Amino acid sequence: MSAGTLFVVATPIGNLADASPRSLEALRAADLIACEDTRTTRTLLARHGISAQVIAVHEHNEMAAAAGLIDALRQGRNVALVTDAGTPGVSDPGALLVAEAHRAGIKVSPLPGPSAAAAAFSVSGFAADGFLFAGFLPSTSAARRKALETLDLPFPVILYEAPHRILETLTDLAARFGPEREIVIARELTKKFEEVARLPLGAAQRWLLADPHRQQGEFVLVLAPGEAKPATALDAERTLGALLEFLAPSEAAKIAARLTGQPRRLLYRKALERAK
Ligand code: SAM
16 A cells, blocks of 8 residues: 655745645545644635545644544655644644654645745845844744844844734844844734734834734734945955964064955954053
8 A cells, every 4th residue: 555645735924825726635635634623724625615634733732633644644644743823833733744644654745825924024125135034033032132243234134023022023134134124024924913014123013003903913023135245355354363362463464464464454453452
């Protein structure tokens, strides 16, 4: 008997009409549907007249549920994996089941569709060859500020945020990246009260507080890219630091300037500052 296929199916992030015909076909044809919350998935299935066996797979039972589903796949049954909204595995459960399926030699097939991260990025207008999807920041403010230290990058950074933390997070972002850096706030995408605002971080809190409803709903933030640090400037500082361990400032500056092409005077001044 040949094994079944694990279909990883994206579902709408708000507007149920965003379910693709192919995703609905996969859900209709599946022997089992693994989902996060059975009530949410049953609502989607009911809307499209799909009756299928649904099994809850969430962070608390992922291991045990995955084992059962791998057995079913081995016995030739087809399984569709969905989450409450969007693409499974994107800040959502699913990775463990998918990894187990790969390990068991079971075919894994995606049915691509909505994801809040891609939707928000598409309306950001930040030109970039790449982006970093950083998901949810830590919930405590100290850990969040520490995480932001690592996110000053020369390409856009996409973040998910919960409504009760959105104000705090925008405050921390403005403190870390300055009032001029732009941010896109994508709220309630594909839903009735959808809003997309692109504005400087210095104006973001005012925007959020301008309407009492704005701190409700679901949010994606897209932070504009920072300045790319010229590699030579960075290398020059490193080279200078290493040389200063063995040489006097004037000697170190002269050699660092020759190696990196940076002005000797500038490096000499930096060397003296370091020596203070
Ligand atoms: N797997 C989902 C995806 O592919 O986008 C994300 C799941 S994650 C648990 C839920 C978070 O995604 C929300 O807290 C919010 O940050 C973001 N999100 C989901 N739907 C959204 C929507 N319609 N508008 C804005 N953000 C949304």
